[in-house]
Amino acid sequence: MKGLDIGSDRVDELAATSAILLYGRHQDRSAVYGTVHPVTQGKSGRATIGAGRPIDRMALVDCLRELAQNAAPKAEFLPETVLAVSQEAVMWWCRPAMRRVFFDCQEIGRRSAVVPHPGLVFRAASSGFSVFALQDDSRPTPESKLHEPPYFNTWDWGRICIGSAHVPKRIDIEAIGGWEDGFFESAFTHPNHGNKRVSHANGEFAFWKEMLDGKYGEQFPKDALVPMDLTLAELIAGKQGVR
Template identity: 80%
Template sequence: MMGLNIGSDRRDELAATSAILLYSTRNEGAVYGTVHPISAGKDGRGSIGAGRPIDRAALLSCLRELSQNAAPKAEFFPETVLAVSHDAVTWWCRPGMRRVFFDCPKIGKRSAAVPHPGLVFRAASNGFSVFALREDSRPTPSSKLHEPPYFNTWDWGKICIGTAHVPKRIDVSSTAGWESGFFESAFTHPNHGGKRVRHPKGEFAFWKEMLDGLYGEHFPKKLLVPMKTTLAELIAGKHGGVA
């Protein structure tokens, strides 16, 4: 699983420096609090020191400091960014020409700049995925998603990372790195699952035609396989089936 690190540029390791203990009654909840220093022992484990009563001003000051440090800094979102949550970033890749790399027995080691449809990428704490679009413009919540016509993908657009070099972070500034990790790694095999393209001779024949330049600079959208899901449902974490 890929790591998640959103909105933080800290490079220092976090260390426990103090602890707050709350004392409660059954009926009234927390009624008293103490703050304690934490010191590191010889074995590397921290120990809580003697406490002192915590006053209201100190508690409010602590909460303000936590709020300022935890709040994400405001940042400008480019047009390509579609949605950002605490554990995922979803963005749009415009249709156009882009180089692909193949390294598999039936196609060989080949590389060429080929046309791509509009794409939706999603980097999340539970995986990396890609979906195709029929429209060329920026998608809307009601836009229908299609199977990605690529090797190295599973059902529901999930990308097999393999040896691809992708960022460790999941944030808006890392989207270009995630895209590069997908396109600059070699397509080695079509993964098990549903149909990826509606080509009469299958995926290998389709990609041989793509690499040979049969389709010029325009991706053949009629070969895309529709999915029973929309962009809004993807962002919300809902799933459907293949049409």
């Protein structure tokens, strides 16, 4: 997908500053000795580990305490659209709405229009970015059935082909807007191989030509949605295929 840069000010850049090496016996691999090393960043961006020194026990304890504090979820206000939060993923819901889409492919051409979208569930995770469609207009429940995303540039299990789209490096509630922008402001270029994404007599190209021409007004045609064997609760639990 071709994307728009959402800006580096959304991301707190991190860089390696030090490394810990643990030494142990081959028999049981238990650590019996450790060293700490400074890490320097070269001009090419390649990190270099410097000479080490024995680990100071109290310094190690302090380091682990700081890591534990930074890794713990921070207390924050949860908007109504947020469905689930973990250390690996954030999941949220988008109400049905009129939003602009962009196409850049041979069969449709370079076109853009504001079209209706169904309710959507997004999942930004360390393992990837994914989207699912909903039949209902209201906030989904754990029992809600998920549907294939009716979009180009998506793989099975809702996975989004990010391509050249610019999405946040962070996975947290504050970055939700950036993830959505990265998806909607990118150009759909091709249908990906895999499951059927849209139920239409003449296929996905005909469907999206009708959408761009305004055939369906402000209501997304829900009979075009393809059901998946997946509920929201299963998605949250990490059912095999969506991890």
